[in-house]
Amino acid sequence: MYKEPEVTSLINLHTSRANATVLLANSKLVRNAYAKIWGFIDSGSITELAGTMIMFDFSDLKAEVDQYISDLDELRLKSENKKLQLKGDQIEEELLKLTNIISQCQEISLYYNMLKSEISEIELDFENAVRRYYRSPMRQGLNDISIIYNSMKNIKGPMGDFEEVSVYIHGIESNGNEFLESAKKASVEGDVIVHVKRNGKKEYYVVKMNEYGEKEVLALDDFQSLQKEDAFKYPEGRIHLVYDTEQSNEHRQETSDDLTRLLSEMGLINKTTKLNLFGHSYGGRRSMQFAMDYPDYVQSITTIGTPYDKNKLAKMGNSLPYVAEKIGQDPRQFTDFLDFNPENKREDNGILHSNVYTDLSKEEMKEDLQNLKSANPEVYTKLEKMNIIASAGYRMETVYYEGGSMEVKTESDDVVSLESQNANNLESLIDERPQYEVEGVSTIKNPGHGNEIKDEEFIELIRQVNTDK
Template sequence: MAYYNREPEITNIIKSHERRANRMLQHAQSSRLLEAFNKIWVFIEGNKLSTPVSGNVMTFNVAEIKSEINNWIRDFKDCQEAAQRKLKSLEDPSPEDQSKLINIRNEAVVLVSRYESLKNTIDQVEQDFTNAVRTHRAPMREALTDLSILYNSVNHVKGDFSDYKNVSVYVHGIEDSGNGFYTSVKNAAQKGDLIVRITKNEKNEYVYEYYYIDKYGKTYKKETYEEIKDLEIFNTNGRLHIVYDTNEPNEHRQATSDDLAEKLNEMGLMNDTTKIDMFGHSYGGRRSLQFAMDYPDHVRSITTIGTPYDKNLLATGANRARWLADNAAGRDTMNTSDYLDFNEENKNNDNGKDYSNAYTDMDSEAMTEDINHLKSANPEVYQKLQKMDITAAAGYRTEDTVSFSPYYTASGKHKINSDDIVSVESQHGDILGDLIDEKPEIEVKGSGVTKPGHIYEVEDSEFVDLIREVNKKEAE
């Protein structure tokens, strides 16, 4: 564009916009935003804006800036209309008058296009900032929770449930809820135990349900813990069972650990005397192990079933063919919380939004990698994991088989060394070295990919017995 041949009306408008742009940039103090403006301004004026920006602020009011740019676009449109009216008002317009209108119109079209491009660039900058902020939000949130736990400890702050010494926490797998665990916990709980069900309502808010089992085996359901405490037969001598629903079904294990720590701290359970026994199904086992790595002083045992401790082939396929998995197989691979992993390989992108979830995690990272990092960076925590009672149960199936030979025909049951989703080797956590203490195997029903044994594991009667046995053993 020939800057020196512009019509004066257009030049005056651009100068006005330049002054307003400098004011906005000076207020925002964002080098990324200045860079976005300068890319456009070089085309418009042949030079960069003069605003000194000393900061790298990662937040600014995008709506206000885009609204201002829309006003600039309107200025050009108003200029065109004014030139059109002026030309029409002339009884005998000269060729120069007509040429002036054409010049204004052509220049306005090009400049409006530049401004529209600037708005798109600002949207991209905002998305980049959002992704960067989300990446750094996780350690900030974890640090704030740690400070809150420390504050409660130093100041002897007691939460509502601080009197409980034995606590079991149950964490489900991906694209699942705590429904299965709730059924199992009801069967495994003993007289005098309290079950707290933490779920999400239609407003995406956490709600709590309370079930107390008295000494006669009768269950009382109440809306609040205060109502439970008002029961004459109530005491805190039993075990507290917390059936926990994750914030998002497919959220990354670190997001679950952070959220769970916050919830347990609010309940007064992250203290020096309460011991937590973790139970996880499928990816819930990875979530439970992550929580134990983050808060080893509060975890006494971990019991998992059907947990893919190494990379999972089905998760890898779903993560890398997300459209196919979501539409053909009914998966929800992009459902995630705002958590964003630092590991570049543990990220995916949906229309500019980076995210990390259970699928990206199992595609890119086996838990042995985190364990090895922990060994090197924090051997004391690794030693605490070694002292925990960690049980990795594997589900398996049997199916009818027929064997033919020239001499005889035999039929019978044949053991399948997996639950159709996770190999026994992975479920047993063989890659975790010497951390696993017990490796029981539980036969489960189910068949094939549509109804695999995997989905029936958590409600299996043998697993309910295991929950009961672990809780009794750890309490002793």
């Protein structure tokens, strides 16, 4: 589109400013909005982005576009005034030029107003990203009030004197029984183990050395019995909290909210206690969600067998629930949580709800973390500073060929790919990506995936993480 030189000069100046703004904002959404409008204007191009930190204010963006419009208005008004003052032989040629300038300024102003509308839509998307941060408002609000109140009143809670805490969170269609055995093996003298069962009851254990110098994990009758133990009265050891979700297939946000309430009631969310989170399978997603919600209380996240990407088996269970139910799975299990994401939900008996299966079918953790990075970069920075280990389990298969056989490493643990378990798409957010061979049989009802937390190498990893400061 031909533009009069005066208009071209002004738009070139705006293009230079726009590119500087886009580079500073470093948002692909913002960049694409500018590129779209500049495509209509047909004057220069908008730069591509290479950085990672998003830094801008929507009011600043809109104010700058308002300045572009003001510049055009000023040029248009000058041209209109000149039209009124025209005299002489060249009036026809000059009149045409001024008319073109006025028309072009008006047209480009319309495009700039379109850009402001695009920015407003992006602003709404960012606000939705905050809301889509999967924090159920009522539970989250009550938890936050409880934490603030305890802090202001210096209320420690019954276990608030323990500074070292490990939390073990199981995965889909499971409970904490197997993680309990792993926690027992990883514990040392002076540690306390608490198993919070699905029915709300708690089992207590204390770790001691017997007269032969052997470690013993002793079951206690109740909390009153624990209070009599030196490990509780003089807390120098670690609490191993094995947590059963209230429902086996609840969405990770529901787990985060419930776990927060429990930890607060126990006195384990405070200024000094630091949590090491251990998650198996979907428990890794649950752990990551808790860390996203309360990063100030988390020291590390260690996962094994976690599907950080979308999961094909879960998708099959979500879309063909009757097939999954034939092997004892429960993809239709109703919970009282409903995700803000319209795709991350299902309808059963006329009720919309979200659970493990909808989440694994519809979202990668990368999507949530990108939303978090946009909506709250400060929290994302705290995640970057955490020690996050995404470990993976694999099996060795015997492959037979003419004349012999050989052992071949599988690309999964029968359920989740190594790439997904190692959270490769989260890139530098993950600090370590170890892999462990999973022992045991491999069947539909008993895949290698279920044996990972029993693996001695993974238990040794738990010990290492617990001793790191």
